[in-house]
Amino acid sequence: MHLKPPTYVDNAAVPEPREVLAVLTQHWKVIAFVTAAFLFFGVAASFLLVRPSYTSIVVFLSPHGSQTLKPIGSGLSAAMLNSPSLNDRIIQKLQLQTAWKLTTFADAREALKSQVQIEVSTYDVVKITVRDHNARLASDIANEYLNGLNALDTRLAESDAADRYGFLDRQAKQENDELRQAEDRLQELQRRSGLIDPSRQTAQAILNISQLHAVIAARAVDLQSMRRYASDTNPGVIQLRATIAQLERQLSDRQNDASPRAVGDIQIPAGNIADLALQHQRALREVTLHSNQSGQVMLQLAQARMNLMRTAPAVLVIDRAIMADYRSGPQRLLLWLASCWAGFFTACLYVFLGKAMALSGYDAASIRRLLRPKAGPGLNTPTA
Incomplete structure (x- = not known):
């Protein structure tokens, strides 16, 4: 059976909007079905596959209360909050590896980094935003950043005070x-x-x-x-x-x-x-x-x-994290709208491809025969 030679359409002819609308109207059932199918799967995925998330926020000023250290700017505070020692301390104290059911400690580090956002303003105000599927765990992580930063600043202050005291003690003896x-x-x-x-x-x-x-x-x-x-x-x-x-x-x-x-x-x-x-x-x-x-x-x-004997808190807290009552994600309406748009676009693409194939003279059987691998020399190719 020989293939029907394709009938080529003039490339210069551009379809008018009425023609496009006519094609879509002609296949509205297909478009509606595909769009409804995508919407159904989007709704199911938003309820079954995507877990709800909760957000906790902590706002504080950069540490300035240390008498032995120089004032710590917001940039240094952000660097201290991103330090591996502080993150490891939070993971170990809250047992995040077990809570998130991760196999390695490195995975817990990456997960914590992806769920925590640190923002620094020009007025030395630091904002920590933590998102997690567990509302209590999100607030505990945010508050633990405060405790960890306070402990780190206190340790640095005590170390600096001890070094200063030792130096002055030697100078006094001399x-x-x-x-x-x-x-x-x-x-x-x-x-x-x-x-x-x-x-x-x-x-x-x-x-x-x-x-x-x-x-x-x-x-x-x-x-x-x-x-x-x-x-x-x-x-x-x-x-x-x-x-x-x-x-x-x-x-x-x-x-x-x-x-x-x-x-x-x-x-x-x-x-x-x-x-x-x-x-x-x-x-x-x-x-x-x-x-x-x-x-x-x-x-x-x-x-x-x-x-050296004074242990005053250095972090000035503006807002401490509390357990969220309402979930902050996922945005199911946005997921549903995205599913509708994806279904409508896929359906339109299917309709236009089918129309283009029909105008080119190829049917489904001809497309399947074209996609078959060619027979090698000496082999007989079966004919339909």
Whole structure:
């Protein structure tokens, strides 16, 4: 049997809308049946195959209450919420692998990632949306994100506070040791030189030297007067000269004396006052410097100790998740409309293909024969 040669239609001829409408009207029963069939399967699938879902939402501000850490921005909060350690903690605590009947822990991670949506606004407001087929489980997951973020921020704050406290404790010990050494050097200088209060001791040394100068001058006048009527061998002249010599030695000792000083002697030679005062000022400045630094470090150490003992929540919750009373999905009306549209489109495509085949001269039997594989050489092809 030979195939009927197809009758080709002019490609330039474009069907008019009336012709298209006429074809659809002619096969309206087929279109209605297919559309109704798709709608029936869509309704059945929406009730039997698609499980209802529930949504829980948590809204909070980024953590800013940590005194040891810098303020955490919303971007860092989102990164902390997406951290594998936090997700694994939620999966293990709520036993999501068992609740979702998954075989591996990795599948539970992927399922949790697909059901959680984290949104960050420009005002450091973080919104967590959780969708699940179990309303209570959805709210538990959302609230557990809050608890996990709070625990993570607290752990970071405690770690930072512990490191800061350890560093300040070592600095305080070092400053105390340096302060003690500076005080020992100042004490040794005071014991060796006898210089305790440079200003008063300097004034006293100058006063003593002035008094000795005055006494020596007075004795010199007495000696000059005595020599007018007494010889040099006169006992009074000899005694007066000895007294003047002794006073001059005392004056020399008061002005410059390099001999070792006895413990408790605070009479400072005037010639050594400038050098000893400079040494005393440097030693005292070093003691004051280390004393101020030690006081500041001790104050910071006390604050670090308070931060280490304080456990205040860092997450400022705006809205905590509650169990949803109504399901948020699936949108059955949208599924039904999509099923109707898919059925109508499929039916129209079937009708137009059938019409095109009829216009081309091919029937169903001819199409089946064309789709059969060709026989090889030497084989007899059965004819109808």
